[in-house]
Amino acid sequence: MTKIGKAMRAVSSNPDLAASSGINVALIDALAAFFAGGLAGVGGALYAASFNVRPDMGLILLLPAFAVIVLGSVGSLIGALIAAFIVGLSQEYAGFILVGISGPTARPLLSGMKVSAPFVVLIFILLVKPRGIGEELETKFNEFSFSKFFAKLSGGQKS
Numbered sequence: 001m002t003k004i005g006k007a008m009r010a011v012s013s014n015p016d017l018a019a020s021s022g023i024n025v026a027l028i029d030a031l032a033a034f035f036a037g038g039l040a041g042v043g044g045a046l047y048a049a050s051f052n053v054r055p056d057m058g059l060i061l062l063l064p065a066f067a068v069i070v071l072g073s074v075g076s077l078i079g080a081l082i083a084a085f086i087v088g089l090s091q092e093y094a095g096f097i098l099v100g101i102s103g104p105t106a107r108p109l110l111s112g113m114k115v116s117a118p119f120v121v122l123i124f125i126l127l128v129k130p131r132g133i134g135e136e137l138e139t140k141f142n143e144f145s146f147s148k149f150f151a152k153l154s155g156g157q158k159s
Contacts, residue, residue, distance in 0.1 A: 008032055064091065067118045071125060072134045078141050079134020086125075087118040 001009075010018040011028045019025045051057070064087050072083030094117030098110040125133065 004028075004031060063115070064088075064118055067122050071122050071132055073132035073138075074134075076132075076134025076138050078137045079132060082133060082137060086121060090117045090121040091115065093117075 007018070007023045007028050008031070010021065010023055011025050011032075015025050018028075067087050068080055068083045071086060072079030072081070091114055095114035098113055102110040129136070
């Protein structure tokens with residue numbers, strides 16, 4: 001870890017304690033915003049180089065991202081990763097299913113409906129888990145021991 005990285009983690013965890021430890025909180029906040037803006041700019045440039053640029057292209061990316069954030073629980077990295085897979089797979093499989101069950105005249109209409117599939121999945125999952133899937137996944141991941149897992153794979157038992 002770099003010195004700036006440690007300072008960023010300290011400021012994000014507890015800004016008051018970080019300030020009392022001698023970390024310039026305003027500078028770290030500015031650096032974090034600078035890095036985030038730079039990464040967003042690079043990502044936007046790479047996306048624009050790959051696809052046609054249109055005024056509504058942000059909305060096409062924003063709605064599935066919203067579903068991922070809500071489904072994965074805000075602040076949970078593991079939840080966001082699993083939710084991204086759920087949203088992406090539900091959207092693509094919905095396209096196959098909707099085109100497969102429709103007649104030739106309804107295919108263009110139903111293939112466009114695949115964008116709404118992640119939200120249907122989101123509603124069903126939120127009915128069962130109102131806070132999303134992230135908190136439970138974080139708990140399971142924190143309880144998981146990689147050393148015990150690899151010991152079982154290699155044949156030995158490690159406590």
